[in-house]
Amino acid sequence: MTVGVKVKAVPARRALVSVPTANWLLWGGVVVVLLLSMDPVQANVLDNFGQSLLDIMNSTFLRALAILAVMGAGLLALSGRIQWTSFLIIMLGVVIIFGAAGIVDYIIANAGTV
8 A cells, every 4th residue: 555645736936027017127227227327418418308398298289289179078078978087088188298397396396395
């Protein structure tokens, strides 16, 4: 008569992070290292790029487009033909895009106060 030994199956280990998350972390680290290691002359290029991007986002054309989007969403909401999630997403997008500078200034001004 043989004595059977019961072997317990060991569950497979799960990765700490998924592959897409690991890729984002890797590339984010590369970007941070590149930004921290650049010369001030190169930083001026990024500063100019950032200012140009802000100028584009706060342009008159995009402001008019946002006004039309809010008007259209409001009219659709009044007639009952819009889903409220779509309405809220449009409003939140306009607030974030055009209020981003004010939001950042508010956070910077109140960062040191507790």
